[in-house]
Amino acid sequence: MSEAAISHIRGPVLHAQAQGPFAINESVRIGRDELLGEVLSAHGDEVTVQVYEDTTNLRPGDPVSGTGTPLAVQLGPGILGRIFDGLLRPLSGTDSDFVQPGIYSAQPGEFPFEPLVTAEDQVSPGAAFGRIDPEEGRTQDCLVPPEASGEVIAVAAPGTHREDATVLRLRDNQGREHAVAMSHTWPVRKPRPIGRRTELERPLITGQRLFDALFPVARGGTAAMPGGFGTGKTVLQQSLAKWCEADVIVYVGCGERGNEMSEVLHEFPQLEDPRTGRPLLERSVIIANTSNMPVAAREASIYTGVTVAEYFRDQGLHVALMADSTSRWAEALREISGRLGELPAEGGYPAYLASRLAEFYERAAPVETLGGDNGSVTLIGAVSPPGGDFSEPVTVQTKRFTRCFWPLDRDRARSRFFPAIHPLQAYSEDVADLAPWWRQQEHPEWDRQRRRFLGLLEEEQRLQRMARIVGKASLPPQQQLTLLCAELVNEAFLRQSAFDEVDRYTSPARQAAMMQTLDRFLDRAQKAVQAGVPVDRVKNLSLMRRLRRMGLEIGEEELGRFDELTRQVDDEFDRVNQEEDAQDAG
Structure with missing residues (x-):
């Protein structure tokens, strides 16, 4: 494990003198509280690190310890129905009102485990080896991690187990043994592997006539929803979350004002699931990262959200991710880029803004999973252009990588016309792919x-x-x-x-x-x-x-x-x- 010592700090970015090799995007622990950080760059014996927590108490000379692994989150049955920050640290179900420094993941819970395999079975990467069927909430599969496979040596008996406890032992073709728990870690910036992408064939039914009938988004597609302040983005996204035909909802509040986010956190758990009559939160994951939280964690929250969505997709589920808003995420990129001394591009944003947006939206798709099931991730990103100017860089670049464009019009919102989507500026590139589906619904016209x-x-x-x-x-x-x-x-x-x-x-x-x-x-x-x-x-x-x-x-x-x-x-x-x-x- 490599070590370094802080030489100087600028907000969420610090520089340290390394005493061993560090890798780009390597996760690090900083200071006495072991704050979480990530290596951005390395020049000779100096490394640059972005810190995902408050750096107030850090000082030159404090240690920086490498973990040897990239920034990752713990994925398992315990994340469904919970509220987290941008690094998947719990904001609900804890004894504290604040995220404590040095906390990296939620405390493992206990869940009723039912094995689906027996000794001497062969399991492949991504296969379901167990099932969790709680009294409340939806049934979930326990997946073999994508990098593991082989013959089952032993599997735990049916019963309640901790999600981080070993419930499956495998022996691979090289004779190595793997201990598998109900949960596993995965790097947030690395897309989870799939069997293959499938065709866009079915719309994500939202229940909103303007979207479904005029500008539909395919299940596994992408949509951008730009709009200025007061045009109804948050209410519209809540309506989509409640009524869209998705098995799991992932809601990412990225850099929004604290009062707006508090309303979401208060109202969202009270929404009723129209399918079951139970709380909608039971099949949702909320990732909240307000504007007063560390800016670096805001930048990571988008990747955390889509990684969580991919985890449920790999269980053969259809997931809808609502990101509100990607503009705040882009502003975090801009701030960190400025602190690194990088040359700014249009609007002060870094030159790699377009590639980062492409990386995010590229992770949406209908797929055949490694386990052979069909799942999908649909990404709906809200954009908050300053002054409602759709020619600003984030909106323009987002349009390049999304197939549906749902602009919110301030004039329609002021006249109390909702949803305030401007029908002559909106478009959908999924129409041709979805016309056969509508014909099958006995609506040939x-x-x-x-x-x-x-x-x-x-x-x-x-x-x-x-x-x-x-x-x-x-x-x-x-x-x-x-x-x-x-x-x-x-x-x-x-x-x-x-x-x-x-x-x-x-x-x-x-x-x-x-x-x-x-x-x-x-x-x-x-x-x-x-x-x-x-x-x-x-x-x-x-x-x-x-x-x-x-x-x-x-x-x-x-x-x-x-x-x-x-x-x-x-x-x-x-x-x-x-x-x-x-x-x-x-």
Whole structure:
């Protein structure tokens, strides 16, 4: 184990004179409290270390001890349903209100273990050798670490065991023995190995109509959600966490203000899982790293979160990771880079900002695991551009590496229109891959209707500029109808209340029914106006209120009411056409 002595300190970065070889990214222990740090660079006998804890009590001459291993976290059954800091040290379930210096991981817990293998079985890397089925919370698999395999020598009997206790002994092909516990460590900056990547074939259903129907993200895909202060990013991410079709939720609060993060930590454990009726936290992991915590730990929290997500993915689970926000993570990179004396690039960020973002989003994918199961990690990263400027470096670089772009618009948020996603700036590159899935859901018209809605919204924006100049009443009837129909699509379909019992979640079947009902109205309205029916007559139809409020009034168990609403559309337009014909004949 290499040793060094601190020569000088600058905030979270220190320089030390080494008395042995250190490796880049090696984990180190610093000072009398053995604070956690990581080697950033080595020049001759001088090493540069970023410290993940408060450096107030450090002084020149204090020792720095190398561990010989990279920065890693302990992965096991004890992390599900807990709240941690950016280095996976517990913030819940402890006797202290603070993370004590020198704490590297949570205290190991005890769990009911059920073996899935017997002596003389052959197990491969990543295979499940045991199962944990607690009275509360979801069932988990115990995995053979990716670097271990061989013949089972012995396995623990069914019963309660500590998660760090040896429950499996293996002998590999070279005759070496391996002791395996329910938990194991893994370097956070190293992606966990997989069997192979699979195709993007199924959407991550979020229950939000704007996303699922217009800008879907594939399960195992990536999405960026930029937005300025007050545009609703946190509420939207909580809605996604609660309603998306993921087996496990990993929520990373990276560098947010303490008061915002405290609200999340207070409200998130109280959310009810709509699948089970139990607390949502039982299938969630929260990683909280507020802006007043050490800046270096903020930089590591993103990697910690995605490593945790990969661990559950390797159990054959589908994981959604919400990162709020990657801008604060990038600011941590910028601060550390400045303290290292590196030349800044655009916006003062380091030149390697793009490569670090690419490394993070590259770890999202649907995969076949080493154990032969199918799992996925979907990454949804919030971005907080200063002043809502989407041309700043973090937003621009994030767009390069994500397939879905969900920008939050300040004007829509100020008008109390939520979710405040701007439909003409948003896009999804997963649409072509997901169209077959929608056809299998008996919605063959999904792609056409989606394009029709977006076309209406785009035409509305162009006509609104004209209407401000000449007045809406001066526009031709067809253009007035376009404005009316676009307003209806906005109000009836895109607006969705996260706090309404009926409207907060919309299944694919209900989304399809709503789209078909609106599509029918658009067809009949266009034909009626072409036949000479005044636009005001269409605007004043009695069914307009029902159409605008169908998301609030027609629930998941009442899909047949959409057929009734569609018949009402036909009946009212038939009556209007008959009245117009009678007036013409008179």
